[in-house]
Amino acid sequence: MVAIYFREINAFFSSLIGYVVIGVFLVLMGLLLWMLPEYSILDSRFATLDTLFAMAPQVFLFLIPAVTMRSFAEEMQTGTLELLVTRPLSDWQIVTGKFLACLTLVIFALLPTLLYYFTVYQLGAPPGNLDSGGIFGSYIGLLFLAAAFVAIGLFASSLTQNQIVAFLLAAFLCFFFFQMFDLLSRLPIFFGKTDDIVQAIGIQYHYDSMSRGLVDTRDVVYFLSLIVLFLAATVVSLGRRRW
Amino acid sequence: MSVQVSHLVKIYGAQRAVDEVTFEVQPGEVLGFLGPNGAGKTTTMKIITGFLPATSGTVKVCGYDVVAQPMEARACVGYLPEHNPLYRDMYVREYLEFVGGIHRLPNVRARVEEMIERTGLTSHRHKQIGELSKGYRQRVGLAQAMLHDPQVLILDEPTSGLDPNQIVEIRQIIKELGREKTVILSTHILAEVEAVCSRAIIIHRGRIVADDTIETLKSRMAGQSVVTVEFGQAVKSQQLSALPHVREVKALGGNRWQLVASADRDLRPIVSAFAAEHRLTLLELRKETLSVEEVFQQLTR
Numbered sequence: 442m443v444a445i446y447f448r449e450i451n452a453f454f455s456s457l458i459g460y461v462v463i464g465v466f467l468v469l470m471g472l473l474l475w476m477l478p479e480y481s482i483l484d485s486r487f488a489t490l491d492t493l494f495a496m497a498p499q500v501f502l503f504l505i506p507a508v509t510m511r512s513f514a515e516e517m518q519t520g521t522l523e524l525l526v527t528r529p530l531s532d533w534q535i536v537t538g539k540f541l542a543c544l545t546l547v548i549f550a551l552l553p554t555l556l557y558y559f560t561v562y563q564l565g566a567p568p569g570n571l572d573s574g575g576i577f578g579s580y581i582g583l584l585f586l587a588a589a590f591v592a593i594g595l596f597a598s599s600l601t602q603n604q605i606v607a608f609l610l611a612a613f614l615c616f617f618f619f620q621m622f623d624l625l626s627r628l629p630i631f632f633g634k635t636d637d638i639v640q641a642i643g644i645q646y647h648y649d650s651m652s653r654g655l656v657d658t659r660d661v662v663y664f665l666s667l668i669v670l671f672l673a674a675t676v677v678s679l680g681r682r683r684w
Numbered sequence: 685m686s687v688q689v690s691h692l693v694k695i696y697g698a699q700r701a702v703d704e705v706t707f708e709v710q711p712g713e714v715l716g717f718l719g720p721n722g723a724g725k726t727t728t729m730k731i732i733t734g735f736l737p738a739t740s741g742t743v744k745v746c747g748y749d750v751v752a753q754p755m756e757a758r759a760c761v762g763y764l765p766e767h768n769p770l771y772r773d774m775y776v777r778e779y780l781e782f783v784g785g786i787h788r789l790p791n792v793r794a795r796v797e798e799m800i801e802r803t804g805l806t807s808h809r810h811k812q813i814g815e816l817s818k819g820y821r822q823r824v825g826l827a828q829a830m831l832h833d834p835q836v837l838i839l840d841e842p843t844s845g846l847d848p849n850q851i852v853e854i855r856q857i858i859k860e861l862g863r864e865k866t867v868i869l870s871t872h873i874l875a876e877v878e879a880v881c882s883r884a885i886i887i888h889r890g891r892i893v894a895d896d897t898i899e900t901l902k903s904r905m906a907g908q909s910v911v912t913v914e915f916g917q918a919v920k921s922q923q924l925s926a927l928p929h930v931r932e933v934k935a936l937g938g939n940r941w942q943l944v945a946s947a948d949r950d951l952r953p954i955v956s957a958f959a960a961e962h963r964l965t966l967l968e969l970r971k972e973t974l975s976v977e978e979v980f981q982q983l984t985r
Contacts, residue, residue: 443785444782444786445786447782447785448774448782451774452771452773452774455773456773519769519770519771519772520765520767520769521769521770521771523735523765523769524763524769524828526735527733527734527735527758527763528758528783528787529754529756529758529759529786529787530786531755682735682736683736
């Protein structure tokens with residue numbers, strides 16, 4: 442697992458993928474937070490990072506599928522998967538190694554945004570006048586959301602040899618789990634308690650809940666279950682040659 | 685007993701890709717897996733490496749069942765799949781160290797250097813795999829299969845697509861390996877089997893049609909022995925077919941004839957006695973040795 446983890450990390454940073462992902466994320470976030478008048482913190486006159494936490498999931502929606510799309514699709518296409526799965530490794534070890542590597546790349550992209558926290562901290566009047574608890578919770582939420590997207594992306598990649606199909610499928614599934622349940626819950630066919638349940642299946646509900654700065658065990662359990670569910674689905678999908 | 689395959693069956697849809705295949709391979713043996721394309725060679729190898737499950741039957745590698753104890757079984761197998769898949773963006777040493785890491789080898793670096801030297805990759809070790817020529821990539825494929833010093837090596841068409849010099853070099857490596865390890869290699873090049881293997885299994889439509897040493901296979905030829913003879917004078921075909929044990933007479937033109945008898949008969953003394961009796965000059969009298977090609981064609985027709 443450790444060997445796979447480091448190979449994947451090396452693959453990201455010995456090719457352009459790693460740098461492009463981090464670069465695109467930071468440029469987009471920088472523009473949104475500081476430059477574009479509609480979203481900019483400077484124009485809003487409030488010392489918050491709300492824009493970051495509202496926009497980062499939207500960017501992850503297409504960035505994370507781009508990170509995960511090659512994980513299994515490429516290995517299936519070149520045939521290297523055959524060598525990998527016949528080594529003394531369990532399918533879980535392979536999937537976990539790749540999951541952690543992709544997640545690490547996303548964390549690398551996220552780390553520099555801590556700088557924004559210190560900037561806004563200083564810009565507050567008086568300095569330090571911002572909701573640190575809320576921001577901490579939001580970061581935890583964003584990490585869980587990224588991990589869930591990575592798990593979904595890996596699953597999509599394990600379904601096909603075609604990286605473009607893997608990307609589109611992952612982007613769709615991420616979007617579906619992120620916002621679709623929230624939107625579906627507003628359909629008139631769900632009423633009373635059922636619309637709350639439908640809403641709670643989606644990621645957004647739990648992400649918003651964490652953004653309030655409250656790390657609720659129910660949300661943590663939700664994210665962990667979603668991640669494990671998709672990793673397990675990936676393992677099953679890898680084993681389908683045995684069917 | 686390094687590899688034991690018993691009653692292996694693999695069914696794809698309605699097709700029996702592998703049908704009741706049973707064989708054993710010992711250490712120090714290089715087994716050639718021969719057969720036309722689509723005969724079931726690759727499928728059998730994929731089952732031995734644990735990549736595919738069998739429909740029924742069992743495979744044991746170094747005493748471990750590949751289904752019940754997959755980790756132990758996989759640890760003692762080195763595998764070179766068909767088409768030799770490699771990570772093209774990795775460097776030769778980086779890749780081999782990665783493989784060593786998966787197998788948790790102690791002294792990975794030293795072992796990688798040793799393999800690089802043994803497979804003749806020394807001058808290419810700092811190159812990216814994608815930049816290498818096919819022959820060198822094949823060496824990387826062999827190096828990764830041999831890296832963890834496995835007891836059993838499964839090589840699926842190890843020399844396909846190489847130039848004649850490269851083929852000779854790769855065969856040399858395989859031969860050296862075969863002295864202490866168990867090697868199973870598949871090929872449809874018959875000369876390869878004659879050059880490298882001590883034993884051959886011919887499979888056709890998923891079934892084993894022959895399993896023997898190369899020498900026995902050659903002499904087998906579906907139960908026939910053939911003698912070519914040339915006389916100095918004209919002979920009638922009836923005279924020849926009247927000889928004891930002769931089953932078939934073929935005229936080769938001029939005074940040359942080919943006589944066929946059952947495998948356990950040697951026609952040469954009979955023909956020579958016949959020549960002496962009729963005062964014929966014997967210009968040629970030769971027992972045909974058949975190439976593996978002919979045996980192969982006979983068996984897989």
